[in-house]
Structures are given as C-alpha cells and as structure tokens.
Amino acid sequence: MDKRNLCLIVTLLLLSIFSQVTIADQPEGKGKEVNAVAPDPGYVALDPLPGTGQERAFCTVQGVCYYRTLTCPTECPQRKPKQNKKQKGCYIDCSSKCEATCKWRLPRCDGYGALCYDPRFVGGDGVMFYFHGAKETDFAIVSDDNLHINAHLIGTRPQGRKRDYTWVQTLSVMFDTHTLVVGATEVSHWDDKVDALIVQWNGETVNVPTDGDAEWSVNTAERSVVVERTDDLNSVRVTVSEVLQLDVKVVPIGEKENKVHNYQLPADDAFAHLETQFKFFNLSKDVEGILGKTYQPGYVSPVKRGVPMPIMGGEDKYQTPSLHSAICKKCRFQRPSSVASA
Numbered sequence: 001m002d003k004r005n006l007c008l009i010v011t012l013l014l015l016s017i018f019s020q021v022t023i024a025d026q027p028e029g030k031g032k033e034v035n036a037v038a039p040d041p042g043y044v045a046l047d048p049l050p051g052t053g054q055e056r057a058f059c060t061v062q063g064v065c066y067y068r069t070l071t072c073p074t075e076c077p078q079r080k081p082k083q084n085k086k087q088k089g090c091y092i093d094c095s096s097k098c099e100a101t102c103k104w105r106l107p108r109c110d111g112y113g114a115l116c117y118d119p120r121f122v123g124g125d126g127v128m129f130y131f132h133g134a135k136e137t138d139f140a141i142v143s144d145d146n147l148h149i150n151a152h153l154i155g156t157r158p159q160g161r162k163r164d165y166t167w168v169q170t171l172s173v174m175f176d177t178h179t180l181v182v183g184a185t186e187v188s189h190w191d192d193k194v195d196a197l198i199v200q201w202n203g204e205t206v207n208v209p210t211d212g213d214a215e216w217s218v219n220t221a222e223r224s225v226v227v228e229r230t231d232d233l234n235s236v237r238v239t240v241s242e243v244l245q246l247d248v249k250v251v252p253i254g255e256k257e258n259k260v261h262n263y264q265l266p267a268d269d270a271f272a273h274l275e276t277q278f279k280f281f282n283l284s285k286d287v288e289g290i291l292g293k294t295y296q297p298g299y300v301s302p303v304k305r306g307v308p309m310p311i312m313g314g315e316d317k318y319q320t321p322s323l324h325s326a327i328c329k330k331c332r333f334q335r336p337s338s339v340a341s342a
C-alpha cells in the first residue's frame with residue numbers, strides 16, 4: 001500500500017472521529033498576497049461528492065480550519081479543470097479564511113506580482129510601475145539567495161522615438177542547480193490555434209501535453225516542479241514547490257493595440273510575448289530585482305503616484321549579460337557551490 005492511500009485511510013478515520021466537533025465562526029481572512037503562501041497546501045484531498053463531482057479536502061493545518069472538510073462550489077467542482085480550461089478552478093484555502101472558492105487560473109495583470117504589456121509591473125507592495133529597458137536585453141526581475149529570474153525583452157523603436165517599446169519574450173527561472181525557461185516563440189502572424197509557448201528544463205525543450213493531465217512535471221532532489229496547462233494552448237501555471245508559482249499566458253500585439261499605441265510594428269512580426277503573474281513562497285527580506293525588491297519588508301516605492309505611467313529606473317543595477325546569467329550590480333543569487341561546474 002502506498003503512502004497516499006495510508007494517509008487517506010488515517011485521514012478518514014480521524015474525520016469520522018472529529019466530525020462531531022463544532023468549530024467557532026471563522027474570523028475575517030486578511031488575504032495578504034505578499035510572500036506568505038504556505039508551500040504545503042495544508043489539506044488532504046478526499047473523494048469528490050458522488051453525483052456532482054465536487055472535490056473535497058480535509059484541512060490539516062493548525063488553526064480555525066483544522067480538521068474541517070471543505071467542498072468545492074458547484075460552479076467550479078474541480079481544483080484543476082481539465083476538459084474545459086475556460087472554467088474557473090476550485091481554490092481550497094485551509095488558512096484562517098477556511099473556504100473553497102472559484103478562481104481563474106490565468107495571470108491577472110492588475111494583481112500583485114504582475115508583469116504584462118510593455119513592461120508594466122505591479123509590485124509586492126501593490127504599486128504599479130513601468131520599466132523601460134531596451135530591446136534584446138536581459139534584466140533580473142528577481143534575485144534572491146535561492147531564486148533568480150531573468151526576463152529577455154524584445155521590442156521595437158518607431159521612427160523619431162528616443163527609446164524602444166519592449167515586451168517580455170522569455171523568463172529564465174533559476175533555483176538550486178536548475179533552470180526552467182518559459183517563453184514565447186517568434187510568430188509572424190498570430191493564430192490562436194497554434195501553441196507559441198516554449199518550456200525548457202535545464203536546456204532541453206520539454207513538451208507539455210495538451211490532453212490527459214495536460215501537465216509536465218519533474219521531481220528534483222530538493223522539490224517538485226510542475227508545468228500545467230490552464231487553457232487549451234498558450235497558458236500555463238508553473239509551480240516550483242516552496243519557491244514560486246507563476247501563471248503565464250502568451251499573447252500577441254493586436255492590430256488595434258499597435259494603432260492605439262503607435263508602436264509601428266513591422267507587418268511580419270506579432271511580437272508574441274508573456275503576460276505573467278508571480279507568487280513567491282520563500283523570499284528573503286533582502287530580495288533584489290526589478291520586481292523582487294518591491295517585496296522587501298518596509299519597501300517604499302520611489303515611483304511617482306497618480307501619473308498614468310510611473311517609471312521605475314534601475315537599468316544599470318539589474319541588467320545581466322545574458323538570459324541565463326545571474327550577474328548584475330544588485331544580484332544576490334549564487335548557484336550551490338558543490339555543482340558550480342555542472
């Protein structure tokens with residue numbers, strides 16, 4: 001009998017013992033998004049409700065939700081809807097919120113930790129800012145003791161403008177001895193029915209299946225890494241246990257967008273790029289990077305508030321020589337030394 005089955009049986013036993021216990025009303029959850037998510041989901045999945053298929057979970061974290069069973073709402077019966085990725089997923093929260101709610105599993109460009117458009121960030125402090133950079137350059141988005149993320153920018157410079165318009169084409173996520181790349185391929189004419197997403201693990205391109213579980217995963221010595229599709233094509237959720245989660249979507253620059261912003265894009269390039277929302281599980285207080293530093297405790301954003309395009313500087317501090325280099329003036333990340341040569 002494997003460990004999971006054993007776990008389930010123990011859980012069910014406990015459940016039958018404790019189901020009589022009544023628990024006081026839950027307090028208002030505070031819902032802080034910033035670097036505070038438990039890496040362990042804090043529950044054990046139970047069999048879905050017969051008939052409706054609503055998934056259920058038995059909470060195992062200490063607190064108001066301890067030993068309670070949460071049931072997914074009928075509008076989103078599954079945590080990872082597979083057939084129709086246009087459905088919301090059920091999100092089970094065994095923290096003080098103690099609830100199961102429906103959530104889109106796609107990046108929210110206005111949410112904490114967002115990186116979208118020509119790059120526009122929303123920091124861990126909730127403050128929105130733009131970062132200029134330049135086309136065909138790489139910048140450290142996050143640099144910490146055990147995590148480093150670079151972004152590769154693509155872009156264009158319309159005639160008569162002093163700077164490039166830029167978008168994030170590729171992210172390189174480095175942790176332990178590993179590198180996970182998530183990016184958009186170059187697309188001349190965008191087609192919704194074509195996957196323009198690239199995923200690479202330690203330099204090898206991996207295929208994320210589009211059916212079945214629609215996910216690719218690997219277990220390293222330190223943690224588990226999962227890349228799961230959150231739509232039929234061009235969207236994934238990446239989870240690196242105890243490090244981070246990112247929701248990514250590959251999108252083109254549409255004709256309308258091109259006109260409105262006067263990007264003057266060439267006719268043979270859709271500028272496929274990423275919309276991303278990050279969630280971090282274990283940042284240190286000294287975390288650096290264009291986005292990372294906004295997660296420092298007590299960080300005060302230097303950007304002007306109340307203007308339509310507040311600009312964050314720092315090009316000189318965060319530019320790296322290449323997509324996979326963790327070297328910059330403010331960078332902190334170092335590969336574990338035992339494998340530096342690997």
Ligand SMILES: *[C@@H]1O[C@H](CO)[C@@H](O)[C@H](O)[C@H]1NC(C)=O
Nearest residue numbers: 144145146242243282283284
């Ligand atoms: C969390 O980060 C610290 C360094 O900031 C590291 O020492 C620790 O191992 C990390 N925890 C996990 C579970 O990865």
